[in-house]
């Protein structure tokens with residue numbers, strides 16, 4: 280019998296092939312060469328990639344035998360996970376394989392930028408002994424602002440504490456008390472920008488984070504700040520960074536990642552105070568070996584037809600049949616909770632009321648937790664890694680069995696109190712013979728909307744004209760409205776406008792609409808993938 284074909288589409292550690300073993304036919308292609316990739320995919324049962332191969336819907340459709348896509352690294356920005364799920368293709372990655380390497384590269388860039396190491400090296404090798412030209416600054420006693428205190432941000436914090444830096448971080452999804460235990464003070468973005476002597480970015484790239492360090496932020500930074508981005512290109516706006524460096528608002532920058540890669544030409548390359556590397560964060564023997572072996576093992580399991588719990592698009596294993604449809608509802612409510620809150624509480628309560636609560640509903644607690652983390656954590660959240668990720672940021676869950684509900688046979692509520700004392704809650708149920716997910720309540724505003732399509736939400740002053748203004752801005756942007764609900768609570772003066780929309784609402788359109796009605800908050804939820812908020 281023919282062996283299953285594993286297509287290796289990028290340069291991977293030799294340990295990957297060893298870990299795959301003798302049971303597969305290994306083929307290779309250059310995944311960045313689109314034609315070569317599409318030609319090789321039809322016979323592949325598995326494809327292994329890094330970040331240069333685009334496994335989008337077209338590529339997935341070109342592989343009718345595909346069972347698994349293995350991403351030897353963290354980021355899934357080059358893999359269309361939803362398209363893979365629709366095609367029944369498992370996606371596995373290695374989310375912790377290269378975090379130490381990425382943190383160490385960040386430390387290297389911070390030092391290189393502080394002490395002009397590459398510039399001095401180049402000058403000396405060019406025959407110039409220039410000592411005063413390359414006078415740098417110390418790291419000790421300086422404030423390091425960490426934007427995104429996740430896996431890599433935390434490792435950078437630990438390492439830079441040893442350099443006697445003072446550590447602050449902006450990350451609304453990490454508990455301040457928890458960060459404080461590692462000597463990091465959580466602050467707002469403005470405070471971080473104003474106080475940091477060095478700023479390092481460790482965010483996932485999402486609609487919310489793209490361009491976060493752009494025109495506004497780079498005009499608010501402490502003059503003479505040095506900035507490192509070894510996360511994703513485009514989180515720091517390259518054109519704005521160039522302008523800030525030229526004008527001296529920023530004294531130096533270390534850049535490992537670019538908005539378009541490979542990137543061999545950039546105005547940034549002309550500047551003496553910029554140190555660049557070609558996306559080298561994961562470029563160590565150890566990280567490559569770990570990533571290659573991890574995905575090879577997952578691919579072996581997947582092609583043997585075994586359950587691969589780490590897969591990012593795996594559904595929960597065996598659960599009671601009646602409970603299964605409630606899992607997706609709980610996960611969606613978790614995602615909506617985070618988009619609504621714009622942060623995470625110390626304790627996430629999952630309350631299950633009514634008939635469904637008579638089953639063992641522990642799986643709903645896990646599903647809701649997975650949902651709350653999905654749009655803010657890099658590299659996919661699975662049922663397996665969700666509890667660990669929660670633990671790493673000081674988030675606990677609590678499952679409550681609620682009383683029967685007067686209006687709904689069963690109801691799931693996800694609730695929590697944010698560090699600023701604000702309580703956020705979202706409730707939903709399943710309705711009709713098909714068991715469609717419906718949103719019932721957000722923060723005491725009674726809404727009755729399907730929870731399956733794209734939706735946008737605005738909290739705004741209760742004035743005439745909200746509906747007209749929202750409809751006008753959205754329709755001008757080519758977004759159709761499928762359903763709209765204006766909800767109030769007993770608290771006077773505020774409305775919640777909740778809309779089901781046809782077509783994606785960009786962050787810019789969300790912001791424009793919010794500005795038209797003086798909304799105090801606006802947020803959106805996509806059926807799958809990332810939520811946006813402002």
Ligand SMILES: NC(=O)c1ccc[n+]([C@@H]2O[C@H](COP(=O)([O-])OP(=O)(O)OC[C@H]3O[C@@H](n4cnc5c(N)ncnc54)[C@H](O)[C@@H]3O)[C@@H](O)[C@H]2O)c1
Nearest residue numbers: 381427428429430431452481482483509510560561656657
């Ligand atoms: N240069 C490289 O080769 C390399 C290697 C590995 C990872 N990376 C990148 O590094 C980045 C960090 O990876 P990680 O594994 O630490 O991810 P992570 O998910 O563990 O951490 C990201 C953190 O960002 C926070 N966050 C999300 N949205 C935010 C927002 N809008 N505002 C503030 N904070 C927000 C999250 O709460 C989380 O704590 C990712 O972009 C990843 O792709 C780059």
Ligand SMILES: O=C(O)CC[C@@H](O)C(=O)O
Nearest residue numbers: 329330352353354377561
């Ligand atoms: O080197 C790579 O393949 C990308 C590394 C890193 O950005 C990742 O997402 O894992």
